[in-house]
Ligand SMILES: Nc1ncnc2c1ncn2[C@@H]1O[C@H](COP(=O)(O)OP(=O)(O)O)[C@@H](O)[C@H]1O
């Protein structure tokens with residue numbers, strides 16, 4: 025029993041360390057001062073400042089737009105990619121495709137950023153919204169593939185046979201059996217792609233040029249100039265936004281898997 | 297059927313060609329050109345002969361090792377004990393949640409925490425240690441990098457531990473192993489793949505976190521990533537930047553080979 | 564004889580380096596219950612898959628009502644399948660699973676509802692239409708799979724080991740139900756199993772398979788009583804098989820003695836194998852027995868004693884006896900001449916049938 029207490033203290037410490045910086049930021053977003061050293065009275069001033077910051081609001085909207093568009097397109101291409109890889113039966117080809125797919129997953133951001141920068145420059149592609157969007161689509165595709173592929177592999181081939189047996193044409197098999205089956209994977213892939221895009225700094229930093237900025241790039245620019253509690257206010261809002269997203273995802277996932285959960289429970293009962 | 301097959305694979309194959317293969321080829325290609333656009337081996341010669349580049353590379357690898365070791369040290373017990381808690385999935389979600397906060401915001405938080413008048417220094421002063429220059433030191437870089445990478449180490453290890461069948465642990469105890477023997481002879485070997493995945497997920501980014509070195513580490517060029525950013529975006533010497541990029545890619549492949557080798561044999 | 568609904572003509576199926584089917588040749592008549600019986604890996608599923616249209620024969624002809632269907636896609640065949648793992652769609656409930664095929668054919672809603680409910684009723688699942696698949700037991704899922712197939716009113720129903728996942732009791736019940744269902748619908752069933760008891764209990768006709776070939780075709784009684792070779796005899800039920808020699812027509816020699824038998828048409832002195840079913844062997848006194856054996860082990864099976872014994876030559880004899888014996892005791896075994904079944908080495912099914920016809924005609 026005593027050992028158990030030590031473990032909990034350790035875990036509590038880890039959680040504290042993980043969350044202190046975040047709450048530290050949020051805490052000072054309500055401070056009247058101008059730095060993060062002394063809390064000098066409560067105020068909403070930094071939030072007001074943030075909401076009047078036309079440039080910041082534009083950047084937030086741009087960031088969300090890039091995230092939404094890139095994750096949508098990445099989901100479509102990634103889904104097609106997963107279908108391609110799933111179709112390939114020769115192990116050698118399959119492994120080659122998978123390795124190529126994963127290159128962008130394991131490459132450091134700087135390499136992706138630098139090589140995309142060379143690529144766009146080589147093609148004479150103008151840096152800006154377009155190059156950022158294309159880059160975000162590009163680095164989000166592999167995660168979508170990795171989310172969808174296990175679902176495809178897990179799907180019993182006899183389901184497809186059964187659908188054909190019952191008279192379904194190839195497109196009907198896809199829309200009525202395969203798509204509903206792998207939907208949770210597609211959904212997870214979309215979600216991951218969305219967060220990848222929101223989270224990215226390094227790649228965007230390389231390929232954004234001068235005209236276009238995302239939130240991460242803007243925060244970097246401001247943070248290099250020192251502390252501004254407007255950024256604290258922004259972090260508090262972003263933290264809230266993440267919480268909502270995670271909660272939403274969690275709830276939807278629960279809903280999706282509730283059928284399976286029931287099944288597992290049934291099996292457990294059955295085995296007893 | 298064949299034609300339909302070809303049709304729907306076009307976007308993905310195009311992506312593979314344009315955004316995976318072409319950029320890789322281009323970065324290697326670029327590494328053979330000097331700043332005025334002439335073909336040359338000078339970048340590699342300079343890299344291999346100048347002490348600065350080699351020292352910087354060794355430094356970067358050394359820091360990445362320290363960061364990886366530190367995260368592993370903190371993460372393994374965390375993952376292990378987390379897997380024994382009651383609502384482990386919920387706790388795990390709480391571990392992952394901070395990764396949703398943009399990395400730059402977290403770095404920014406540490407600018408406040410580590411600053412001269414910041415809370416860590418006040419804490420030190422309270423115990424009579426006096427204020428220290430914390431920000432813009434290599435130590436602060438390592439600490440913040442470790443902070444950021446911890447969840448990425450916990451996650452694969454947790455998954456590996458979670459996949460362990462309870463019957464294996466029971467079998468081990470049944471055969472007379474103590475708790476420690478069970479851990480060292482059964483649990484740890486079986487979760488080694490998770491550790492390797494975690495090391496992979498932490499080591500490679502640690503070589504390249506240029507924004508952290510800029511914001512926390514005091515603007516010194518101490519990692520491969522910072523060097524690349526410097527050459528591409530500051531001095532505009534893309535050739536040399538690409539050369540360092542190629543070095544980073546080689547380091548990455550080496551790490552993947554080292555940590556991935558056993559897994560493949562096991563399969 | 565009526566025109567066969569299905570024929571396989573010299574069908575081969577090869578994968579990269581394995582021959583899954585070698586020269587399969589058979590005919591199925593309308594309205595009968597057929598069973599493919601054989602050990603795992605012998606090619607049973609492959610035959611079903613070729614028939615359903617999931618895979619194509621490498622060689623040979625497959626016909627349906629006289630039309631070659633080798634290249635007709637699965638979704639255009641009047642054949643439906645009950646899969647071994649049921650293959651129920653997890654995202655659809657019971658009703659939608661059963662309605663799947665009808666919906667694709669754009670059957671009017673009202674008809675769909677009527678037919679689905681009817682199909683569910685015929686598999687005794689009335690009232691289950693709103694359940695999720697995950698809320699059903701294995702046996703219920705199995706019935707949904709059957710309902711989903713028969714609701715399309717196929718001419719032929721293929722069933723790939725549909726009962727193998729059920730427990731013993733449910734299995735026996737389902738065997739009876741399936742047989743009744745087949746009679747009621749009057750359509751052809753092609754049933755796959757590796758369980759000889761199941762095959763014997765349900766079928767009009769059995770095809771015994773091994774290694775991609777059909778070894779013997781016949782009614783359950785024929786196959787049980789007159790197995791064509793060692794493999795079939797051994798696979799269908801328990802049997803005592805010993806080597807022997809033909810002495811003359813109706814005279815056979817084994818374990819050093821000569822016995823009267825009911826087989827003929829085999830040249831004298833030809834080496835043969837003799838099958839004696841354990842339930843045909845009767846325990847008696849040593850004096851009255853045709854063979855003398857020593858009891859080695861005895862197991863009580865509820866309805867009989869399973870006695871393992873050996874004779875002086877070391878041959879093992881399995882006896883299903885009504886009364887107990889004593890381990891170590893010397894006993895006699897008695898059997899009738901008709902209980903002896905003689906098998907020739909390497910005799911094909913055609914030769915076997917021809918020989919039977921010839922001497923049965925003699926009688
Ligand atoms: N898709 C396939 N590729 C290669 N070999 C296969 C394939 N499907 C079946 N086989 C082989 O064909 C043989 C017959 O298989 P199957 O018809 O499934 O046997 P059964 O259903 O009687 O157990 C087996 O040896 C199996 O390994």
Ligand SMILES: [Mg+2]
Nearest residue numbers: 604607608723
């Ligand atoms: Mg099979």
